[in-house]
Amino acid sequence: MIVIFIFLTFTAFLSLSETAFFSLSRFTLNTYKYSKDVKKRLVFNLLSRPRELLVTLLMLNILSNILVQNTFSNIFKNYSWSFKVGIPLILVLLFGEIFPKSFAILHGKTIAYRTSYIVSFFYHILAPFRIIITFVTNYISRFMFFFLKKEKQISSEELKHIVETSNQTGVLNVDEAQIISGYLDLFDSNVKEKMTVKGDILFYDINKDINDLIDIFVEQKYFRIPVCDGHLDKILGIISLNSFFLNQEKIKSSKEIKNFLKKPLFIPETTNSLNALIKMKKRGESIALVVDEYGCIAGLVSQEDLKEIVLGNIEDIKEVKELYTRPKEDVIIADARLELSDFEDIFNVKLTSISQQITLGGWIIEQLEKIPQSGEKLEKEGFLFYILESDPKKIKKIYIRKLL
Structure with missing residues (x-):
């Protein structure tokens, strides 16, 4: 009976170890990888070859179960067959499998840590047998299951469920969960789902008056605008607000805009949203033109559109009722009503x-000693002030760039 107890205990130990090791999360293993604790690094090293570890434990477990059965049968050889088979089966099932594994699920880290040396010992001792068995099983598996696709270790849906559960249990707050879920959505969406469709794209026709382009910049508060020859399929390039206003003296007519256009970035409509965002950042582009399978313009997508997937709805800059917009760190487009103190803070x-002006428009009038017309410039206090819009009574819009 003592021998049966020893074999049964060994079976329980193997079940305990198997469940404990394979219940450890990837995050736990990553922390073990760089730990100064030798046992934790040993646990990581064993699980870095999970198939070999599993084969080792299964070999020992099967051997131990057979020994329990045979020993019990020899001791009680005069009893009925059902007794000699049934009792060991119940003992192994309860004390060798169910109880140990249930306990290991609750205390996986502790058990894996404490059993690491013993498991490592058997892992190395049984290496020759394991290599043979693994070779045979791998060959059979490739022959029998070649048509099965390799499953992903974890799917996007499973990750989202983890995030949702973490939010519900308080591990992540609402904002953190939203950002992580949104980032995962980037993998599952393409630019076609987020683009502005062709019919809604605001562009400048080079055959029209140059003032139409100024109106788009000033009224719509766009920083980059597609320039076309008649229609979108004849795209010439992209004109930026900076490029236009800094070179306005050289642009006497709409045809001369061509010299200041930037080549547009074209992205197929089936492009993954994350890949599109990476490509736009790498090129330094805030917008890209989306093309269909025939190479025709299908729409336009911006970095802001793609970031909305991660951050939720970002309030569009066209709808922000502020007195200034900031396309670059050293550039703002301001309403003349912007208070001077706010400009100084920016x-x-x-x-x-001298006369204690309150607004930026009033300060510019003070410096020029007149109400400037649209197109006039002032360089003062390390800034370039370009009047975008004014009337005989007041200044309305100003382009401001900090000089180096």
Whole structure:
């Protein structure tokens, strides 16, 4: 009976170890990988070859179960067959499998840590037998299951479920869960789902008056605009707000805009949203033109559109009722009503005003000693002030760039 107890205990130990090792999460193993604790690194090393570890434990477990059965049968050889088979089966099932594995699920880290040396010992001792068995099983598996696709270790849906559960249990807050879920959505969506369709794209026709382009920049508050020859399928390039206003003196007519156009980035409509965002960032583009399978313009997508997938709905800059917009760190387009103190806060500067002007428009009038017309410039206090829009009574819109 003592021998049966020893074999049964060994069976329980193997079941305990198997469940404990394979219940450890990938995150736990990553922390073990760089741990200073020798046992934790040993656990990681054993699980870095999961198939070999599993074969080792299964070999020992099967051997131990056979020994329990044979020993019990020899001791009680005069009893009925059902007794000699049934009792060992129940003992192994309860004390060698169910109880140990149930306990290991609850205390996986501790058990794996404490049994690591013993498991490692058997792992190396049984290496010759394991190599033979693994070779045979791999060959048979390839022959029998060659038509089965290799499954992903974890799917996007499973990750989203983990995030949702983490949010519900308080591990992640709402914002963190939304950002992680949104990032996963980038893998599952393409640019066609987020693009502005062709009919809704705002573009500038080079055959029209140059003032139409200025109106788009000023009124619509766009920073980059597609320039076309008649229609979108004849795209010439992209004109940026900076490029246009800094070179406006050289642009006497709409035809001269061609010299300042940037080659557009074209992206197929089936492109994964994440890949599109990476490509746009790498090229330094904030917008890209989406083309269909025939190479025709299907729509336009911006970095903002793709970031909405991650961050949720970002309030479009066209709808923000602020007194200025900031396309670059050193550039703003401001309403003349912007208070001088706010402007100073934006650029961390101090402007001198003799008559204590409150608004930026009033300060510019003070410096010029007149109400400027559209197109006039002022270089003062390390800034270029370009009047975008004005009337005989007041300044309305100003382009401002900090000079180096």
